Amino acid sequence: MNNFFSVADIDDLDSVVQEALSLKADPYAWRELGKNKTLGLVFLNPSLRTRLSTQKAAMSLGMDVMVINMDKEGWALETQDGIIMNGTTVEHIREAAAVMGEYCDILGLRSFPSLKDKVADYTEELFNKFIKFCGVPVVSLESATRHPLQSLTDLITITEHKQIAKPKVVLAWAPHVKALPQAVPNSFSEWMCKAQEQDLVDFTIAHPAGYELNEEFTVGAQIVYDLNQALNGADFVYVKNWSSYSDYGQVYPVQEDWLMTNEKLGLTNDAKVMHCLPVRRDLELSSEILDGPNSLVVKEAANRVWAAQVVLKRMLENLKK
Amino acid sequence: MNNFFSVADIDDLDSVVQEALSLKADPYAWRELGKNKTLGLVFLNPSLRTRLSTQKAAMSLGMDVMVINMDKEGWALETQDGIIMNGTTVEHIREAAAVMGEYCDILGLRSFPSLKDKVADYTEELFNKFIKFCGVPVVSLESATRHPLQSLTDLITITEHKQIAKPKVVLAWAPHVKALPQAVPNSFSEWMCKAQEQDLVDFTIAHPAGYELNEEFTVGAQIVYDLNQALNGADFVYVKNWSSYSDYGQVYPVQEDWLMTNEKLGLTNDAKVMHCLPVRRDLELSSEILDGPNSLVVKEAANRVWAAQVVLKRMLENLKK
Amino acid sequence: MNNFFSVADIDDLDSVVQEALSLKADPYAWRELGKNKTLGLVFLNPSLRTRLSTQKAAMSLGMDVMVINMDKEGWALETQDGIIMNGTTVEHIREAAAVMGEYCDILGLRSFPSLKDKVADYTEELFNKFIKFCGVPVVSLESATRHPLQSLTDLITITEHKQIAKPKVVLAWAPHVKALPQAVPNSFSEWMCKAQEQDLVDFTIAHPAGYELNEEFTVGAQIVYDLNQALNGADFVYVKNWSSYSDYGQVYPVQEDWLMTNEKLGLTNDAKVMHCLPVRRDLELSSEILDGPNSLVVKEAANRVWAAQVVLKRMLENLKK
Missing domain, CATH: 3.40.50.1370 (Aspartate/ornithine carbamoyltransferase)
Known part of the structure; x- marks a missing residue:
């Protein structure tokens, strides 16, 4: 290398x-x-x-x-x-x-x-x-x-914790108060798309309309605008905010509730929850998840x-x- | 540990x-x-x-x-x-x-x-x-x-320089222009109180009225409001400013002169003078002491x-x- | 030492x-x-x-x-x-x-x-x-x-790159937008003056009137106010801005063009160009020099x-x- x-x-x-x-x-x-x-x-x-x-x-x-x-x-x-x-x-x-x-x-x-x-x-x-x-x-x-060191870490963490050969991994947009870069979701997406090609995961991205990532990073990913639909059967949920790529760096008001909670987790296959950190508690991701058994965020950071x-x-x- | x-x-x-x-x-x-x-x-x-x-x-x-x-x-x-x-x-x-x-x-x-x-x-x-x-x-x-690493240092320094088995150690409040934490005096006091219990020192605290430390840290210490009385027979004088604990974080005007000088040192048993540093020269402690033979402040910091x-x-x- | x-x-x-x-x-x-x-x-x-x-x-x-x-x-x-x-x-x-x-x-x-x-x-x-x-x-x-570590570096670099036993070295003042210290030119000058004494270089300083360095640092140096004259036959040109020493820290307007360019380099003996860095491109020194074969600035910094x-x-x- x-x-x-x-x-x-x-x-x-x-x-x-x-x-x-x-x-x-x-x-x-x-x-x-x-x-x-x-x-x-x-x-x-x-x-x-x-x-x-x-x-x-x-x-x-x-x-x-x-x-x-x-x-x-x-x-x-x-x-x-x-x-x-x-x-x-x-x-x-x-x-x-x-x-x-x-x-x-x-x-x-x-x-x-x-x-x-x-x-x-x-x-x-x-x-x-x-x-x-x-x-x-x-x-x-x-x-x-x-942010490739983060994405490699994420793949290591998924590999360590997966229960089946090809788990369903969902990248789920989450709310924030600031305009954040697309680096982490871009990078996670291009790593998961390649992992999907190599039969390591099944990859879906969920975000509100207007938050589409640059297509270069999402080739092969399933992209949906409905969080609940995406979460159905998920083994890993990767929560992350990002600002708009098309209307570059802008933050749109979002009507639906995209905060990840235990209730939403109920739609998944008892999914493990990931985040690159730092995370805004109860804005992006609920404290109940972060402090509960499904959170991998600290083990992920350790990796x-x-x-x-x-x-x-x-x-x-x-x-x- | x-x-x-x-x-x-x-x-x-x-x-x-x-x-x-x-x-x-x-x-x-x-x-x-x-x-x-x-x-x-x-x-x-x-x-x-x-x-x-x-x-x-x-x-x-x-x-x-x-x-x-x-x-x-x-x-x-x-x-x-x-x-x-x-x-x-x-x-x-x-x-x-x-x-x-x-x-x-x-x-x-x-x-x-x-x-x-x-x-x-x-x-x-x-x-x-x-x-x-x-x-x-x-x-x-x-x-x-x-500030326990400071207090352990202070006990090491007193042990190195003491001439008698159980020297008299005085913690003496000093003036300052800012409101400083009580961490160093609290800590020094709780270490000296325990050292007194273990027969290693005899411990006195001197400060103006209104500057009483939290009692939790001073159990066993003799507390006086008269600096000259405290200095009488002292072997070590530990000079330090702190803000009020009871009227939390406040700084009171003090009428008496609490700046430590060679003249005041004349009341002691040729005491060694200590300070955790940084020290405000000629506000807390006179230059004549800091540059003279009784100062331990650099040796203390080295420890x-x-x-x-x-x-x-x-x-x-x-x-x- | x-x-x-x-x-x-x-x-x-x-x-x-x-x-x-x-x-x-x-x-x-x-x-x-x-x-x-x-x-x-x-x-x-x-x-x-x-x-x-x-x-x-x-x-x-x-x-x-x-x-x-x-x-x-x-x-x-x-x-x-x-x-x-x-x-x-x-x-x-x-x-x-x-x-x-x-x-x-x-x-x-x-x-x-x-x-x-x-x-x-x-x-x-x-x-x-x-x-x-x-x-x-x-x-x-x-x-x-x-800045003696810089000056020693400069002498190392000249020694590595010189083609003759006693090359002509020119310290050439250059324009800047800020008032800079005299530390680098003072130091370079006192090292080159000593190197001249030890028959290692031939040393000239060129600057506009009003930018004379403190004489203590320039004993033995030839000092000229005409850049072109100084560059004639130079083997090394050391470009550097400094503020006035006599009218301390001031920056005078300078009429002549003191920016070092390839055209001026034509007057030299294909001189190597040095600078301590950071350098303001096209203000002190032209990009064409910095990106060309005569620049030693990166090798100098490496030293x-x-x-x-x-x-x-x-x-x-x-x-x-």
Whole structure:
């Protein structure tokens, strides 16, 4: 593996999941692999799970880790070419990325979308420039349109908890007070669509009209506008809010009740409930579910370590070739 | 030791002090003990000494360490149950603590009091929830009502410098421009009261009327309102400001001069002067004392490493059982 | 080496450069040297290259590293003596430095000048107090008047890329929108003047009238006000903006065009172009140069690791004596 940016960077999904589970069973078996290798984690936005789980995974592999909050500890980045830098940006991504690539064997980058400039966000302008100019393998810590470490984690978690070979997995939109990126649902969807192709799951997306995701991420998914219909027979329900893609970054009023509750869970096949966290209690997902036996959210978050560790392990092995 | 939150977590004070001093004599003897164990340090407020000394102690024990400034790098935390999270808090402590517990073998947490909601502060609402939901041993890096690593440090420092078996120790209130928490004086007092029970010190508290600490922390202490009377024959003077407990978080005008000076030190038994730092020079404590031979403040701060190291060592040993 | 603050801390320039290049050839040969030694990196201002390269250098030497953003994670520092601390500063540098010295074997400090108080800046008041009170060796991560790790890096880079024994090196002032410190040009100049004394380079400084550096840093340099004249026959051009020293911290309007371009480069001996970064593209230095074959800026930044590593290595060796 060179970069880890989307599901396209993994061929056989089940094999990477099984390798992650073997790391979970024996986390420190590869302490020598990362010796004298440095991971740089670059954050342009806040992070709790990604920050800690990726650091931990790298240290368990014996790597040296450096973390930089570029927005607070470094310099404001310019991404445009062909302009005179006489404004507020202090350093161009061409130099910043190249320099960090000189200091690190592998780089991780987190950068949220603007939710204003759809083209810049969906062409992954910043991320692609970072990858291009840094010159070393890059692992996405969440980009404008995807959060692949989260999606790999989700697949690991589904694999661990599934009772049948091909469980029904539902991505269910939920309410929120803020306009959130589509990165997590895009990413979950493209991973589940590929998992469906590989006969690992059966995948449905439910959301109100107007909240259609970019079609590029949903090829093969069944898409419905009726939550109850979607929940029927579900084995896993993945709850998540996102803002509109078509009317980019907007939040529409929604009449129906999309808050996930135990009552709605009654329609499912005693489904396990997932969420990438942070979750707004009783707005997206009811406390009764989060504190009850069907919630996987903490176990899911715990699995972030093994997703990061298997990705870093494969990158390290690739470096040694 | 499971958690380290108050003096109640230590039975024999002198034995933990002696163990800390043995670590001071040979800091790296336990590099193998913490191997493949991760410490997470979570700060909701600024920190210099606690941040660096605890990191250093953990690294000297061979642990992997991760630091997160939750207020700046992570998400705003909700602590209340039963509310709909449609405001400014992004993540509930139930999830945040549980997730951090999955990534770390031991967690440290710093959280200052509001100084507005006495009940929430004195029931240690946030800290207790963090301990409850994280599921791993927790070391307090200062909570709303206590700063036990500081108090253990203070006892180590007194033990090192005492000339007689049972020195007279005075906690002396001092002026300040801000309303400060009672955590350090509460904690120092409960440690000294227990040390007095174990015949290690003789303990007096001096403060202006209106600055009485919560009685729970001062059982057995002699409390006086006259600084000069308290200083008479003192071997150690511990200078510290705090705001009112009874009229919670308020600062009263004080007529008498409570700034500690060399002149006042003349009333003591050539007392050593202590302060937890940071100290406001010539407001709480005179420069002449801080720069003179009676000040222990830097040696005291240096001992923070050994207090943290002995606590982490005992927690690690407990993990292995 | 005890402290690393200016070129005066190095006797034989070429020998330290050769030692840095030997570390570049074999970075992990000294992993045992720094074992059980702690480096503390203290930042009062933002940093990208210095932060990451110094951390990496220390980890490659086997050191434990702690980083603190004192301005954000710690307490506001007081530097003046003889005042009552009843304002906004929370801790005096006397205590803060002394305490950090207790936790670390070597300290690094970054502190930018005020650009308002010339005397405080040029007497290096804060830095000198930090060195005095911390009691351990200090490496400058950039002070008010100097950036020695950058200058050592620059000499390493010139040594690697020079085609003749004594190349012509030109420090060329460039435009900017902000008032910048003189630290980098001061430091580069004092290193190049010493390198000129040791027959390693031929050194010229070019800037508009009014931008004269403090003479203390330019002894032996040829100083001209005509950029074209300076560029004639140059082998290396070091581009950098700075604000006025005489009219301290001011920025004068400049009529002539001082932006470095390929056209101006035509006057040189196919000179290599350097800059300490971050660089304002097409304001200080043209994109065509930065993206072309004559730019050394990324290789120069990469060399920051070896400058830091050779300095830390010499400090560690000195500690063991």
